[in-house]
Amino acid sequence: MNALAQDIDGATGISRRAVDAKVAVVLFGTGVVGGAFLKLLGTPVAAPLQLVGVANSRFQQTRTRQLAERGIRDHLNHGGDARDNEALLAALDASDADLRVIVDATASSSLARHHAAWLARGYHVVTANKAANGSSLAAWRELKTAQRTGRTRYGDAATVGAGLPAIATVRRLHACGDAMLTLEGVFSGSLGWLFSTYDGSEPFSRLLRRARELGYSEPDPRMDLSGQDVARKLLILARTAGFRLASDEVVVENLVPEDLRDLAPEAFLAAAESLDAPLAARHADAKSRGRVLRYLARLDQRGHARVGLAEVASDHPAANLCGTDNLFAFTTTRYHAQPLVIQGPGAGAEVTAQALLGDILTLS
Numbered sequence: 001m002n003a004l005a006q007d008i009d010g011a012t013g014i015s016r017r018a019v020d021a022k023v024a025v026v027l028f029g030t031g032v033v034g035g036a037f038l039k040l041l042g043t044p045v046a047a048p049l050q051l052v053g054v055a056n057s058r059f060q061q062t063r064t065r066q067l068a069e070r071g072i073r074d075h076l077n078h079g080g081d082a083r084d085n086e087a088l089l090a091a092l093d094a095s096d097a098d099l100r101v102i103v104d105a106t107a108s109s110s111l112a113r114h115h116a117a118w119l120a121r122g123y124h125v126v127t128a129n130k131a132a133n134g135s136s137l138a139a140w141r142e143l144k145t146a147q148r149t150g151r152t153r154y155g156d157a158a159t160v161g162a163g164l165p166a167i168a169t170v171r172r173l174h175a176c177g178d179a180m181l182t183l184e185g186v187f188s189g190s191l192g193w194l195f196s197t198y199d200g201s202e203p204f205s206r207l208l209r210r211a212r213e214l215g216y217s218e219p220d221p222r223m224d225l226s227g228q229d230v231a232r233k234l235l236i237l238a239r240t241a242g243f244r245l246a247s248d249e250v251v252v253e254n255l256v257p258e259d260l261r262d263l264a265p266e267a268f269l270a271a272a273e274s275l276d277a278p279l280a281a282r283h284a285d286a287k288s289r290g291r292v293l294r295y296l297a298r299l300d301q302r303g304h305a306r307v308g309l310a311e312v313a314s315d316h317p318a319a320n321l322c323g324t325d326n327l328f329a330f331t332t333t334r335y336h337a338q339p340l341v342i343q344g345p346g347a348g349a350e351v352t353a354q355a356l357l358g359d360i361l362t363l364s
């Protein structure tokens, strides 16, 4: 049995958990989220965690001295060992830790294809990458089976809503037999910002460029506008709530006109004016009915799932959303008069890295 104590670090005021289980960690991805996770590893709460390997898409490092260096992320950008996943797993095996954890802070589908095999081999997997649990139903089932086979856990908190407790809440409701009647929300910070800022006074394409400059959207905004990322998050939440939903069962409204889908990113931005007139018309229509446009994800109790633009009335929880906040509204058999609502920043390096750390600490 692991003793677990909790106290407060005098200097930082941060709660410090002293856990006697040692945790060996391999980190994939040293970008925005991976970089913030590396910083968290240097804080007192992460004392039980020992980094035994780290990789970006080009290089990796497993040597203790180099891993302990402050600039490991920058060093890896300039060189390191050649990429070899098995060598990273060998570093986990060589550790005398009680728990072995693989952290995936990439968006790589090829890496996500290994999640189930890693779980089955006895490694816990903690991920911000939704390319496994947000893909096919077969892949979702494989993850479940692999956890049973390997007696391991899949830390998925960071795959929806960054640090917000969206999946944890749905999981708890489901475990308590509280059936989901409607699951609804704004699951994309960039689409949330775009439609809460858009009031028809300036062209949508201009807002799109501003969102990109402010770092709210992906470098190629079509990644957000396609709705695919939102659809994956809806799939993850729906499956967690007990709906065995296949990827093609989510109706997705892609806001990118067909003739702009295959253009290079800069060419797309140059041609994005063609979004302006149709969106201005939809905005004016909604306004004439006293409503506003929001890019909503929605699931009903029959398992009908849709992501796309919707008109919402002023008393809808999404109507007053501002900035890049995410919103999750759950109407269940027990939360039926008013939905259970979770709202807050649904992206950001620190909160996402914290969700990864939280999943690891939960394991221990």
Ligand SMILES: NC(=O)c1ccc[n+]([C@@H]2O[C@H](COP(=O)([O-])OP(=O)(O)OC[C@H]3O[C@@H](n4cnc5c(N)ncnc54)[C@H](OP(=O)(O)O)[C@@H]3O)[C@@H](O)[C@H]2O)c1
Pocket: 028, 029, 030, 031, 032, 033, 034, 055, 056, 057, 058, 059, 105, 106, 107, 108, 110, 111, 128, 129, 130, 158, 159, 161, 162, 346, 347, 348, 349, 352
């Ligand atoms: N940013 C957020 O606020 C946020 C919030 C919630 C969830 N997420 C999710 O978190 C994940 C990471 O996001 P990010 O913003 O940190 O992305 P990012 O800044 O683009 O970083 C991605 C990192 O993954 C590495 N990588 C790619 N393929 C790899 C592979 N096969 N093996 C090892 N490393 C690989 C990249 O390596 P290189 O450096 O060599 O390119 C890079 O270091 C994504 O799945 C994203 O959807 C992000």
